Amino acid sequence: MEPDAVAFADTANEVSRITEACHRHNVPIIAFGAGTSVEDQVAAAQGGVCIDLSRMNNLVEIRPQDMLAVVEPGVTRKALNQALRDTGLFFPIDPGADASIGGMAATRASGTNAVRYGTMRDNVLALEVVLANGTIIRTGSRAQKSAAGYDLTGLFVGSEGTLGVITELTVKLYGIPEAVSVAVCPFPSLVQAVDAAIGIKQLGLSVARMELMDTVQMQASNAYSHLSHPLQPCLFFEFHGSPAHIAEQSEIAGSVCKDCGGTEFTAAEQAEERNRLWTARHDAYFAATALRPGAHAWPTDVCVPISQLARCIQETAEDLEKEGILAPICGHVGDGNFHALLLLDPEDADEMARAETVSARLVERAIAMGGTCTGEHGVGLGKMKYMPLEHGPALSAMAALKTALDPKGLLNPGKIIPHDYVVSIL
Template sequence: MDPSIAHDLKRPEPQALQSTIEALAARFGNRLVTSQAVRDQHAHTTTWLASQPPDAVVMAQETSDIQDVVRICARHRVPVIAFGTGTSLEGQVNAPAGGVCIDLRDMNSVLEVHAEDLDCVIQPGVTRKALNEHLRDRGLFFPIDPGADASIGGMASTRASGTNAVRYGTMRDNVLALKVVRADGEIITTGTRAKKSSAGYDLTHLFVGAEGTLGIICELTIKLRGIPDTIAAAACSFESVQGACQATILAIQTGIPVARLELLNAAQVRACNAYSKLSLPETPLLLLEFHGSENDVAEQSKNFSEIARECGGGDFSWTTKPEDRTRLWQARHDAYWAVKSLRPGSGVVATDVCVPISRLADCVAETEEDLRRLNLMSPIVGHVGDGNFHCSLLCDVDDPDEMARGEDFMHRLVERAQAMGGTCTGEHGIGQGKQKYLKAELGPEAIDAMRALKHALDPYNILNPGKILPATGGMS
């Protein structure tokens, strides 16, 4: 673990922790869990970072539960970490200073659906798939799809996006208002159901992406969309990554409203073919989806196929059959498991960067060259419509030389993206793993502003300490 991650963090005094657990036990009974197995579950991480479990887990069922946990922990200066489904990728749910994890999975009610206004009010533990199942009979859906069946509170906390972002945006664009429990246990309401507002500071988007470091989301008001009349999925192979990226740029510039636009490099296509029993050409591949009326989808598909041919694309095939679409996109969502199966027993680290789409081809090509030079395996998949791509690096964790080369690759990937006007993370977040890149990206003045916000809203640094910004001595 990078030393800066734990800078100034220290565990609570044993007596303070004991008093906290006793108070929580009196309040929550058997909903307070201290078994090692459950604590370990609530610190699981898919990075190379060490797993750091909390000292206890509280299973929250309503907002007052969150408030009471925070108040008890604040009294004794004990850290509090919110937990949704645990799908975050940069150590966001780790407890580097110990403390109490609040599991929000039981806060999973859809409170209100306003079909005419295309919005709904939900608790944070509602998952993406559960919400869309609830909405289906009303002809509505929530479009943000990060792949995993994540909780929507967690998705807001990490500013998640995914395969639909090219058309529907990210969580930042789809949250209207929040209710958030502050570090003193009181509740902030950040907005209303109105589609726009100029009333005061934009507190909603301050908490979206804050990774639970400024407050704990206890209710969300989010935008919905109508389920399209027709959905078509398409696949098109290319001779090169450059050709696939050029087709993407032209499609966006000409206004084709693509709903999904994903790039798989040749290594990722090979992995998906083997794992998902497909027979796609093992060259760079674009997976697409079009939403609209039957005529709209047919026209969009025709226009894109013409662009693809100009850019070296091969056969362009598309289908509206639900079973064919599901099979194609399930293979995309299973990309991580497909990579993992290439080398059983190896560690897999999924990381992401994002660059302006005009630099995407260069960034991917230079990244592939780096992998060849360092003799590493890391298939690439990207949300090319917004310049975001992911590397799934396979390394033998028992081989120090290979691990060192892996670390070098990860550093170079981020530095390359930042040099191209991009960011160290498009959707995974900072957590613990990418703190060291934030200063180079935003500058010390921005970091100071973030620290000031953190201190103002969480003066004792009890809310998910050690994430995004290194702690600065506020735990005493």
């Protein structure tokens, strides 16, 4: 699914002129950032013009006293943090890939730090957006909160380019912690590991990262990243704060892990060990694909209330084993989000059908538990079919918003809202 043309924009005014021309001639518009999304958010489902925003990569302003930065959408998260290195501040949202800030807002990205710092939804204060007809609007402000009118900023964050094209963002920044420590703890079972994560969360410990890897993922990561952790489900932790504070928090977390069956809570404070651990976590995708060279990798994610997390992961693991699907599981268990990476032979029709069944049951299971079809990957094309199941009549309200802001249906058409719902509103 390729666009008919690509337009490289350098300014918001250029985006406006391109969008206005497309609107006048009824041509679909697809905004493109770094292309790291996994649910076909930037696929040109109906052709049209792709607006490449990668050249809009200027840091407009950094305001250390206000703890915010104003950036163009093509700025990547690594570039932003590099620019912040002398300010004592950092931008915490870390989806793994070096995604563009604009794309991260459009897909409501999160990542390993979400348990402490939240997601893009929590960290975007204001936006500049080009609407379907080329009109440029600003939403929000540089204030930390507002009670003035509708939350338009929140509406555009997560809209995946279906309501407007983001051309500037004001994002929150945070102080670099005085001290950081990490820890790893293996468990005899997935359920015990998740129970420990729930216990730590319920105690309100100031964990910045709390990640789970199942046995299959640990096998893959040990081999790929040259680690030597036990081949058991493992929790990875990171603690931020003063040295005394993180020592106390780490000790309490270790006690919880021990009570839940954890076999050895190993802490490390050296930067080299921390970087090695989190590099391995970020390389989990590549490690997993190395388990079955040449396989098609199908990533999927769901998010459930933390009370349902152990059950959801366990039932998913059992389902994968029953269907004979190789799929390492890892996730941001601190906020109820986990991923399965299905490794498949695309030439094996039976295996692909079983994978489709497992994926559908995973989503249905999560929604039945009060969760969502996606915690951070977004909807795009891949999860759109589950939107009616998750949202029911509320999906018609979303379709009404889409129609109000994009009456011709030109902005990233065929994404998020199934066509039937848009038609029914019209």
